[in-house]
Amino acid sequence: xxxxAVAAIYRFEMARxxxxxxxxxxxxxxxxxxxxxxxxxxxxxxxxxxxxxSYGAFIVPGLIMLSVLVQSVNNAAFGIYFPKxxxxxxxxxxxxxxxxxxxxGYVLAAATKSLAIGLIILATAFLFVDLTILHPVWMLGFxxxxxxxxxxxxxxxxxxxxxxxxxxxxxxxxxxxxxFLGGAFYSISMLPPVWQTITLFNPVVYLVSGFRWSFFGMxxxxxxxxxxxxxxxTLACVALIGWIFRSGxxxxx
Amino acid sequence: MSDIxxxxxxxxxxxxxxxxxxxxxxxxxxxxxxxLLGPNGAGKTTxxxxxxxxxxxxSGTITVGGHDTIADxxxxxxxxxxxxxxxxxxxxxxxxxxxxxxxxxxxxxxxxGLIERVLRQLSLWDKRDAKVMALSGGMKRRVLIAKALSHExxxxxxxxxxxxxxxxxxxxxxxxxxxxxxxxxxxxxxxHYIEEAEAMxxxxxxxxxxxxxxxxxxETLMRRLGQKQMxxxxxxTLSEVPAGLERYxxxxxxxxxxxxxxxxxxxxxxxxxxxxxxxxxxxxxxxxIQTRQSSLEDIFVGLVREDAP
Numbered sequence: 001x002x003x004x005a006v007a008a009i010y011r012f013e014m015a016r017x018x019x020x021x022x023x024x025x026x027x028x029x030x031x032x033x034x035x036x037x038x039x040x041x042x043x044x045x046x047x048x049x050x051x052x053x054s055y056g057a058f059i060v061p062g063l064i065m066l067s068v069l070v071q072s073v074n075n076a077a078f079g080i081y082f083p084k085x086x087x088x089x090x091x092x093x094x095x096x097x098x099x100x101x102x103x104x105g106y107v108l109a110a111a112t113k114s115l116a117i118g119l120i121i122l123a124t125a126f127l128f129v130d131l132t133i134l135h136p137v138w139m140l141g142f143x144x145x146x147x148x149x150x151x152x153x154x155x156x157x158x159x160x161x162x163x164x165x166x167x168x169x170x171x172x173x174x175x176x177x178x179x180f181l182g183g184a185f186y187s188i189s190m191l192p193p194v195w196q197t198i199t200l201f202n203p204v205v206y207l208v209s210g211f212r213w214s215f216f217g218m219x220x221x222x223x224x225x226x227x228x229x230x231x232x233x234t235l236a237c238v239a240l241i242g243w244i245f246r247s248g249x250x251x252x253x
Numbered sequence: 254m255s256d257i258x259x260x261x262x263x264x265x266x267x268x269x270x271x272x273x274x275x276x277x278x279x280x281x282x283x284x285x286x287x288x289l290l291g292p293n294g295a296g297k298t299t300x301x302x303x304x305x306x307x308x309x310x311x312s313g314t315i316t317v318g319g320h321d322t323i324a325d326x327x328x329x330x331x332x333x334x335x336x337x338x339x340x341x342x343x344x345x346x347x348x349x350x351x352x353x354x355x356x357x358x359x360x361x362x363x364x365x366g367l368i369e370r371v372l373r374q375l376s377l378w379d380k381r382d383a384k385v386m387a388l389s390g391g392m393k394r395r396v397l398i399a400k401a402l403s404h405e406x407x408x409x410x411x412x413x414x415x416x417x418x419x420x421x422x423x424x425x426x427x428x429x430x431x432x433x434x435x436x437x438x439x440x441x442x443x444x445h446y447i448e449e450a451e452a453m454x455x456x457x458x459x460x461x462x463x464x465x466x467x468x469x470x471x472e473t474l475m476r477r478l479g480q481k482q483m484x485x486x487x488x489x490t491l492s493e494v495p496a497g498l499e500r501y502x503x504x505x506x507x508x509x510x511x512x513x514x515x516x517x518x519x520x521x522x523x524x525x526x527x528x529x530x531x532x533x534x535x536x537x538x539x540x541x542i543q544t545r546q547s548s549l550e551d552i553f554v555g556l557v558r559e560d561a562p
Binding site: 019083087097 | 328
């Protein structure tokens with residue numbers, strides 16, 4: 001096990017985060033604050049409580065998920081795409097490091113950054129709404145798992161992407177819609193029955209539902225399904241990355 | 254001397270169907286400097302990429318220090334330092350951190366003392382806190398070398414290290430290579446420049462059309478270079494070399510219009526004066542004389558020419 005390699009990649013990527021600390025943190029915090037003003041204060045004041053929780057508080061888990069998912073995918077995708085783009089990937093490919101070690105370095109760094117952003121947004125939320133967290137350990141567990149699994153997914157996007165447009169494509173066209181339609185801003189029970197069924201094919205529903213349960217003790221789907229969905233997604237990503245490195249797809253000529 | 258890198262029947266065909274290497278076999282001796290000469294597209298970079306793990310060979314085997322580069326890639330790659338042809342560097346990071354990263358990536362614990370030595374040797378110590386993008390092209394190339402040396406490799410690949418660098422830096426680079434050889438590092442460098450191969454290498458390999466055309470000691474090659482030919486154009490044609498000139502081992506040129514004399518410029522006597530007076534004694538009238546040295550370049554061009562066999 002080449003742990004030095006994991007640490008070297010992690011440190012190098014975290015240095016990139018700290019170089020751009022303001023872009024990294026300020027923009028998600030500002031955009032989340034805007035969501036609170038628009039959805040929480042302006043629109044939320046006209047919406048009744050959702051299953052006993054004020055609307056402003058109800059959207060907090062969904063807002064955190066929205067940022068964490070997009071950030072994880074973007075961070076990890078950029079982390080591995082950039083060496084491909086500037087050519088420094090030669091060093092990764094010629095290093096005595098396995099795919100697990102290289103992936104771990106990039107994914108842990110991306111997940112750390114999005115976890116930090118998620119926690120900062122949570123802290124910001126306390127400024128706007130009254131919030132209690134019923135199951136803080138579960139909350140943190142869901143957050144960490146989500147950061148990791150979507151960083152893995154982003155890592156795959158970064159390897160797949162052959163230009164900057166493609167790098168933006170998946171977060172923009174896939175992740176954001178899935179989160180918006182995944183119950184970030186509403187409870188699934190508010191939807192017409194047909195849409196309730198269709199929504200169950202959206203993996204983000206399970207994440208948001210489980211995460212919201214850890215705050216308020218209420219969920220759209222059973223907790224077990226949420227956990228199974230996120231673990232299944234993580235394993236699928238690891239398997240795919242393993243195949244990518246063995247076959248050399250898009251990285252090794 | 255034992256062989257530190259052994260390449261056997263290496264073939265590489267890219268996905269598009271281009272065959273870059275055809276059954277290449279090459280033994281690189283421990284501690285030597287091997288220069289690989291070849292035109293663009295000859296397969297130099299592909300060969301290095303296969304040895305270093307950047308390209309997957311289609312078939313064949315490679316061992317480095319006795320370790321197979323696929324089955325035992327960790328042990329094999331830990332021995333190798335690679336300086337790529339392109340200047341591929343993270344632009345926003347400092348020199349120091351970029352070099353530290355390489356050492357960690359290759360599985361070595363941090364050792365800032367060693368990195369300081371490497372940076373000083375490459376005249377980069379003053380620039381250690383500068384961002385890579387603020388450096389000149391030559392400095393960036395040194396950073397690439399520092400990265401490759403940061404994990405104390407036993408084999409160093411330099412892919413066209415002096416392409417596009419000024420004369421002073423090229424001299425520095427040669428000195429660096431000589432010092433590394435003194436430390437026991439095996440060095441393989443690719444180059445277009447014949448003079449570079451002459452100045453640095455112990456052995457010279459010529460690669461063209463995806464195969465190694467020859468690998469020889471530089472001294473042997475240089476001896477071949479020492480040969481010079483004098484073509485004596487005659488006023489009248491000869492049907493055969495006159496008997497009185499037999500000891501000069503002359504060859505009769507086309508149509509009998511010229512005599513060709515081969516001699517060694519390194520020899521104590523070239524024999525030219527005597528030959529000319531003997532020609533006059535034979536009553537042969539000369540029209541012109543040309544001399545020509547076969548250079549490494551001639552050998553090289555002959556080997557890599559498209560229509561060469």
